[in-house]
Amino acid sequence: EVQLVESGGGLVQPGESLRLSCAASGFTFSDHYMDWVRQAPGKGLEWVGRIRKKTNSYTTEYAASVKGRFTVSRDDSKNSLYLQMSSLRIEDTAVYHCVYVVMLTSIPYLVFWGQGTLVTVSS
Amino acid sequence: DIQLTQSPSFLSASVGDRVTITCRASQDISTYLAWYQQKPRKAPKLLIYAASTLQSGVTSRFSGSGSGTELTLTISSLQPEDFATYYCQQLKAYPLTFGGGTKVEIK
Numbered sequence: 486e487v488q489l490v491e492s493g494g495g496l497v498q499p500g501e502s503l504r505l506s507c508a509a510s511g512f513t514f515s516d517h518y519m520d521w522v523r524q525a526p527g528k529g530l531e532w533v534g535r536i537r538k539k540t541n542s543y544t545t546e547y548a549a550s551v552k553g554r555f556t557v558s559r560d561d562s563k564n565s566l567y568l569q570m571s572s573l574r575i576e577d578t579a580v581y582h583c584v585y586v587v588m589l590t591s592i593p594y595l596v597f598w599g600q601g602t603l604v605t606v607s608s
Numbered sequence: 609d610i611q612l613t614q615s616p617s618f619l620s621a622s623v624g625d626r627v628t629i630t631c632r633a634s635q636d637i638s639t640y641l642a643w644y645q646q647k648p649r650k651a652p653k654l655l656i657y658a659a660s661t662l663q664s665g666v667t668s669r670f671s672g673s674g675s676g677t678e679l680t681l682t683i684s685s686l687q688p689e690d691f692a693t694y695y696c697q698q699l700k701a702y703p704l705t706f707g708g709g710t711k712v713e714i715k
Binding site: 520522529530531532535546547548549582589590592593594595596597598599600601 | 609640642644646650651652653654657658661663695697699702703704705706707708709
């Protein structure tokens with residue numbers, strides 16, 4: 486059974502940094518791309534970023550709203566995904582979901598989502 | 609960036625109704641589209657990928673169609689467990705983008 490458990494959320498002030506973690510189990514973590522998607526309170530979904538697997542050189546993609554401030558990384562030896570967030574803004578307040586990506590029809594689709602961890606940026 | 613516009617944004621329907629949600633893309637996305645269902649305080653669930661392929665374990669009440677700039681999600685006979693918010697997502701180009709969502713409520 487696939488499980489994704491996010492942690493590290495909390496209350497921070499604008500300009501501060503925070504690191505989110507996602508512990509994965511139930512699948513071969515190293516074989517898959519992984520994504521982060523966020524959802525501000527009462528709002529829709531916003532894709533944050535992606536990290537590919539080792540055979541794709543762990544390359545990353547980001548939404549324009551977080552590029553240069555957020556970094557997605559992974560540790561395949563620990564089956565863990567990370568989101569390092571810096572220069573946080575009030576508009577970064579959201580639940581952050583870790584997402585397991587699977588190649589379907591040769592396209593990476595977001596197949597399974599963790600429950601998320603809440604990040605609140607407020608002074 | 610590719611913009612996705614869902615319509616309607618809110619839909620009131622009865623059990624047994626046939627429901628259609630439309631996702632319009634600002635440029636041609638072929639069939640690089642997914643549909644998700646999200647219930648309150650729950651993570652989204654993948655329903656359909658490649659515009660029309662049902663994800664494993666998803667009821668056949670759901671179907672997807674279309675390509676290019678207009679794609680649709682249809683629920684053939686709405687059931688109580690289908691009341692939720694639905695999102696489309698394009699996977700044609702980065703950054704990946706979502707539609708604004710369609711909330712389906714009980715009439």
